[in-house]
Amino acid sequence: MENPAKKLRNKIICVFGRRGSGKSFLVRNVVLERLHGRRIVYDPMKEYSGKGAIATSLPDFFDLLEAQERHIVFQSDKDSNFDEVCRVIYESQSNIWLVCDEIDMFCKATETPEWLLKITRYGRHKGIGLVVIARRPAAIPREITSQATYIVSFRQHEPRDIKYLSEFMPAEKLPEIGQYQYLMYCSDTGEITNKINF
Ligand SMILES: Nc1ncnc2c1ncn2[C@@H]1O[C@H](COP(=O)(O)OP(=O)(O)OP(=O)(O)O)[C@@H](O)[C@H]1O
Ligand SMILES: [Mg+2]
Numbered sequence: 452m453e454n455p456a457k458k459l460r461n462k463i464i465c466v467f468g469r470r471g472s473g474k475s476f477l478v479r480n481v482v483l484e485r486l487h488g489r490r491i492v493y494d495p496m497k498e499y500s501g502k503g504a505i506a507t508s509l510p511d512f513f514d515l516l517e518a519q520e521r522h523i524v525f526q527s528d529k530d531s532n533f534d535e536v537c538r539v540i541y542e543s544q545s546n547i548w549l550v551c552d553e554i555d556m557f558c559k560a561t562e563t564p565e566w567l568l569k570i571t572r573y574g575r576h577k578g579i580g581l582v583v584i585a586r587r588p589a590a591i592p593r594e595i596t597s598q599a600t601y602i603v604s605f606r607q608h609e610p611r612d613i614k615y616l617s618e619f620m621p622a623e624k625l626p627e628i629g630q631y632q633y634l635m636y637c638s639d640t641g642e643i644t645n646k647i648n649f
Contacts, residue, residue, distance in 0.1 A: 459487050459649050460546070461575040463598050464582045465591075467616070468605025473631040474584045475552055477603070481647050482582060483550070489521050490548040493536060495528035495556055509535055516544075530564070533557045537566035546578040554583040555590045563592040571595050588615045601649060603635045604628075 464482065466474045475498050483490065483502060492499045503522030506512035509532060515523045516539065525536055534557070540549055549570060551557070558564055563571070570579050571594055585591045588604070589611045596602065602619050606628040613622050619636040620643050628634065635644050 459485060460580060461578055462580050462600040462649075463571065463595060464580075464601040464603070465588070465596055465599045466582070466584045466603045467586065467588045467607070467612070468603075468633065469586055469607070472605035473633070474586075474605065476631070477633070477647070478550065478552065478582065478584055485647065485649055486548045486550075486580065486582070488546050488548065489544075490523075490550060491536065491540065492522075492524045492550040493533060493552065494524050494526050495553045497526045498552065499524045499526075508532075512536065513539075528553075528556060530557055534564040534566050537564065537570055540579060541566050541569050541574065541577070544577070544579065548580040548582060550582040550584075552584045554595075555585045555587070558592055560590055560592060563594060568592075568594065571598055587612050600638050601635055602638075603633050603647070605631075605633045 466478060468474045479499060479502065492502060503524040504515050504520045506515055506523055506525045507527060512525050540547060558567060570581055574581060583595055588596060604616050604620065604625060607613050607616060607625040613625050616625060620634050624634065632645060635647060
């Protein structure tokens with residue numbers, strides 16, 4: 452039987468939920484393990500230590516890339532570093548995942564940094580996959596959610612967010628999701644599950 456993990460390339464995965472709902476925990480402990488190939492985690496809150504070689508500045512990051520480190524964790528909350536990391540990944544890397552926790556620190560619903568937009572639109576052709584984590588779906592660029600293969604949501608209360616997510620999953624269930632539980636929608640199959648199954 453084909454290993455399903457092998458198929459998980461070049462996708463966009465979004466993870467949403469209120470503060471403390473378990474997004475970073477889920478990505479750190481489950482999602483990262485399912486990503487096939489190399490990965491870079493952009494980690495502004497310094498929660499991914501142990502998940503790769505740590506960079507805290509652009510020169511560190513370039514050194515680790517050049518050394519072909521398989522897993523890199525960039526711990527910085529600077530906008531300028533974020534866009535530069537996106538640029539370098541887009542221009543020089545392939546078969547790699549970019550995982551961005553707290554993505555709403557670096558973009559708004561109506562404003563996407565140039566190189567993040569390029570990765571979102573054209574990353575598939577270069578084998579670049581993207582995982583984004585944010586509290587509110589309505590706070591991140593529509594372009595990202597519209598291209599996502601997997602949308603994960605923990606409990607939601609805010610009507611605008613529920614309305615937004617109701618395009619993907621049953622709105623009435625979103626406020627009722629239990630602690631550390633979530634729903635996941637897959638746009639390839641239309642399936643909704645309560646476990647990560649990729
Ligand atoms: N499945 C789980 N089982 C047990 N504890 C969990 C689980 N998920 C999260 N937690 C705990 O709950 C707390 C909040 O989780 P986490 O940091 O992942 O939330 P978050 O959604 O990323 O929050 P924020 O939006 O503030 O970044 C952490 O202390 C974490 O260890
Ligand atoms: Mg978090």
